Amino acid sequence: MQRVNGRKRRTVVLLLAGGVLLALFFASLTLGRYPVPLFTVVRILWRRFLSLFGLSGPVTWTPQMENAVVSVRLPRIVMACLVGCSLAAAGTTFQGVFRNPMASPDILGASNGAAFGAALAILLGCSQQYITVFAFLGALLTVALVFLIAQRAPGLRTVNLILAGIMIGSLFSAGTSYLKLVADPSNQLPAITYWLLGSLSGTRLSAIPVAAIPMCVGLVPLLLLRWRLNLLSLGDSEAKALGVNTDLLRAVLILCATLVTAAAIAVSGVIGWVGLVIPHLSRKLVGSDHRGLLPCAMLTGASFLLLVDDVSRNLLATEIPIGILTAVIGAPFFIWLLLRKEKTL
């Protein structure tokens, strides 16, 4: 009986999380300096949708409204969802792979590498697109380096990976500090600092596929392998005895989670907390079985970052960098999670 309830609970939670995300999505489109009623938002999107098929409908709104909704808010909202979903998925994966609830998407130094890449691009005077590319490659390169080092070291593979991640990460963060030192303090330094705080402002529609493609390439295998992640979370010897090729599985999971993390950091800057807090929250909601946990984390991660980004762009006249807000909202939330008495499922 209870089992049925457990299953049902998982389905209900996932449906609820999906519903919340959908509601937040539309609510976010109405929010902003230039108010657009919900009904109008829906009709603008509906007309855009029809136009994909060569159809058209009546226009009962001002061009400013359409511009605010479609060109300014929509890309940013979609991007917030993508980044939140990706960071939460990567965090969940890393926590499972390393059997450590303290793991986060940047455990292998991805964000340090991305920061170095972005800072370098800013220093070289590159355009926005190149900053993104540099950050993406910086993250991938760092993790590749960490992986190669851990592969060669004797001893426990997971411990080696974490130690190598700490070392390479601090190397790159030292590099970033040096770049900040030599950067032009009037324009380059603020640009670097701002990038490091993380932000989704100024996201264009054209940036969506650039981020979405690597994210999907990483997320699909993660979703398909989520049952095997359960096995890996038991530890190597047990997973092996259950028939898992642990080295291969771990490498694939880390590769995918890194790809997803790199894509997210490259377009948004360094946004902490999502990848750490959301897996915890989701575990409280649906339990540790990754069949339910991973989808739940992806949905709640998207909602969480969307909500934080809404606060970031609406609370004050000047935008608050989202990296600051995730910590301000994430830390107390995490403390609350820690203090809450655990209910047995």
Added chain:
Amino acid sequence: MSLSVRDLRFAYQKTPVLSGVTFDAAPGELLAILGPNGVGKTTLFRCILGEQKRYSGTIEIDGTDAGTLSPRERAHRVAYIPQTHGMTFRFSVRDTVLMGTSHTLSPFGSPGRAQERAAGEALDRLGIGKLSDRMFDTLSGGEQQLVYVARALAQQAKILLMDEPTSSLDYGNQLSVLSVVKDLSRDGYTVLLSTHNPQHALWYADKVLALSDGRVAAFGRTGEVLSPALFGTLYGTQTQLYETPGGTVILPVPNKPESKGDQP
């Protein structure tokens, strides 16, 4: 399925752990592995499970060289039942047992109806079906050990390796776990069980493999092999065997004070 180990040698760096271990186990047999701490029992299991590949000698499972098996093929044949231990993440009993079926799935697959059924049958067979919905970490040590046995049954491998399954259990649970394992061996499973309790070997094992310094100190039928002399070699203690209506019992010989003269 039968397991046959021939002249197995293994060394960590330069330190030999196993030097020429030879034994075999057939279906329906419960083989107890005895030996003091650090004698290489766990290493032996790691070699059979393919975790340690740099051994010399051969390990054959039904005539197939175990070294050539992929992890998946091995999981079809050999199941490992660990000591109870903490889990980082909390899984339900059913999910824990369900994990035993993973080698029957495609790499991207999730368990379906057939796997759920296998898990349910394994739990029912051990009489712990009612625990299915509990969280693993809320169970007692004995129940947890039975869940691991159920996982091995769901795995449908015919060779079971148990590494000191009773070490953290109370007396009642030790006996109930062992009798479950004994029944399984009667049903045709090949069971290898390492233990620190020679009494368990006397009561339950068909055959005994005694290891000392990485070598085989004795191997054969339980009744023929176990003797006070062997226990002296293995553990350096004096013991005595007593025949009782309930079976052979091993008792330590107390260190009597030296008798002073022959006065009546």
